[in-house]
Amino acid sequence: xxxxxxxxxxxxxxxxxxRFTKETLLILIRSHAEYVRxxxxxxxxxxxxxCGNDAAFAxxxxxxxxxxxYTMKTTSNxxxxxxxxxxxLIKALQANPWSSSYKFxxxxxxxxxxxxxxxxxxxxxxxxxxxxxxxxxxxxxLEVRLMELKAHYFNPNMIVTPLKLPPxxxxxxxxxxxxxxxxxxx
Amino acid sequence: xxGLIADYSGAFDPTFSHGKLAQxxxxxxxxxxxxxxxxxxxxxxxSVMEKWGNDExxxxxxxxxxxxxxxxMKMLSSxxxxxxxxxxxVMKALQASPWTLTYACDIDVRNNxxxxxxxxxxxxxxxxxxxxxxxxxxxxxxxxxRLMAKIAHYFNPSIEVVALKIPPxxxxxxxxxxxxxxxxx
Numbered sequence: 001x002x003x004x005x006x007x008x009x010x011x012x013x014x015x016x017x018x019r020f021t022k023e024t025l026l027i028l029i030r031s032h033a034e035y036v037r038x039x040x041x042x043x044x045x046x047x048x049x050x051c052g053n054d055a056a057f058a059x060x061x062x063x064x065x066x067x068x069x070y071t072m073k074t075t076s077n078x079x080x081x082x083x084x085x086x087x088x089l090i091k092a093l094q095a096n097p098w099s100s101s102y103k104f105x106x107x108x109x110x111x112x113x114x115x116x117x118x119x120x121x122x123x124x125x126x127x128x129x130x131x132x133x134x135x136x137x138x139x140x141x142l143e144v145r146l147m148e149l150k151a152h153y154f155n156p157n158m159i160v161t162p163l164k165l166p167p168x169x170x171x172x173x174x175x176x177x178x179x180x181x182x183x184x185x186x
Numbered sequence: 187x188x189g190l191i192a193d194y195s196g197a198f199d200p201t202f203s204h205g206k207l208a209q210x211x212x213x214x215x216x217x218x219x220x221x222x223x224x225x226x227x228x229x230x231x232x233s234v235m236e237k238w239g240n241d242e243x244x245x246x247x248x249x250x251x252x253x254x255x256x257x258x259m260k261m262l263s264s265x266x267x268x269x270x271x272x273x274x275x276v277m278k279a280l281q282a283s284p285w286t287l288t289y290a291c292d293i294d295v296r297n298n299x300x301x302x303x304x305x306x307x308x309x310x311x312x313x314x315x316x317x318x319x320x321x322x323x324x325x326x327x328x329x330x331x332r333l334m335a336k337i338a339h340y341f342n343p344s345i346e347v348v349a350l351k352i353p354p355x356x357x358x359x360x361x362x363x364x365x366x367x368x369x370x371x
Contacts, residue, residue: 006265006266006267006268007266007267007268007278007281007282008266008267008268008269011274011277011278011295012281013293013295015278015281015282017213017216017282017287018209018213022205022209022212024265024266025209025212025213025216026204026205026212027265028216028265028284029204029212029215029216029219031261031265032216032219032220032223032284033219035223035254035257035258035261035284036219036222036223036226038254038257039223039226039227039230039250039254040226040230042249042250042253042254043226043227043230043246043250046245046246046247046249046250047230047234047246049249050242050245050246050249051234051238051242055237055238058237059230059233059234059237062229062233062236063226063229063230063233066229067225067226067229070222070225071222074218074221074222078193078211078214078215078218079193079194079195079207079211079215080193080194080195081193081194081195082195087198090198091194091198091202094194094199094202094203095194095202095204097215097218097219097222099204100204106200108198108200
């Protein structure tokens with residue numbers, strides 16, 4: 001079956017994503033990651049406009065407290081990413097539905113110890129543009145909790161330490177930086 | 187293609203990207219992502235509803251989706267080169283929508299300016315029916331017609347969208363909803 005680069009041709013009653021080339025699927029995956037981010041962001045903004053930032057933040061925390069484990073579970077089941085070490089978490093972070101929207105570097109010291117630096121975060125860019133300082137709540141409170149939830153999905157003893165969090169210095173390349181560590185009794 | 191992986195059970199790859207995954211795996215991931223979108227949306231709705239009630243949640247839902255439907259149509263039409271002002275163009279966009287991966291729908295294109303869309307399976311409706319509070323009365327009867335019209339009007343503001351069948355439905359065997367899209371030239 002011929003692979004399609006796009007859907008400019010005639011209507012296909014049996015259309016499915018399987019018809020697309022791999023390049024097109026990858027473009028769609030990236031665009032879906034951005035769409036995921038926008039669904040979450042638009043909900044936050046709609047609640048903030050209706051009920052204020054405290055309400056929006058409270059809902060955001062409830063939503064992600066529930067969904068973070070689901071995110072890790074789906075990603076690890078689909079891609080067979082299993083284990084209880086830091087490197088397993090890093091693999092899930094590389095592959096989860098959000099990953100295409102963000103850029104991060106990983107310094108893997110060993111399987112139980114890594115430093116992860118986010119160097120592009122469209123959410124932080126939007127918050128910085130917004131200028132109302134919402135990153136103080138979202139990055140400093142919520143994200144710390146969410147990184148722990150992700151880590152603890154794989155190992156409840158994984159220690160998450162934020163090394164750098166917004167607000168960032170002018171011209172700083174790093175949006176946030178985290179140390180992930182498991183200490184084992186040998 | 188050489189070296190594509192079916193999953194990520196192997197060693198950590200510092201240069202991992204989705205491009206290293208086999209096409210079948212990518213298709214599975216896309217399906218999972220569309221279910222993920224539905225859950226994000228659903229959890230936001232529920233968290234607002236639990237704190238401030240259903241009216242507030244519905245107001246937010248309307249605001250969110252009136253903005254996002256246009257974003258989605260713009261994204262799909264530009265990424266997949268879906269352009270035109272007829273009903274069949276709208277049908278192509280509906281087929282390509284990430285949401286369609288979580289729903290089962292039949293599209294009967296009568297001609298380029300007329301089509302009937304029938305949703306046979308809708309996990310959102312199933313969840314609403316299971317909840318039993320009758321919220322489908324608002325979501326399916328008020329919000330969805332607005333969103334269907336918004337989708338159609340992105341391509342042509344003169345396309346008419348008529349809900350032929352809408353919940354509540356007679357039973358589990360019944361279709362979820364059915365829509366007529368028509369353009370009179």
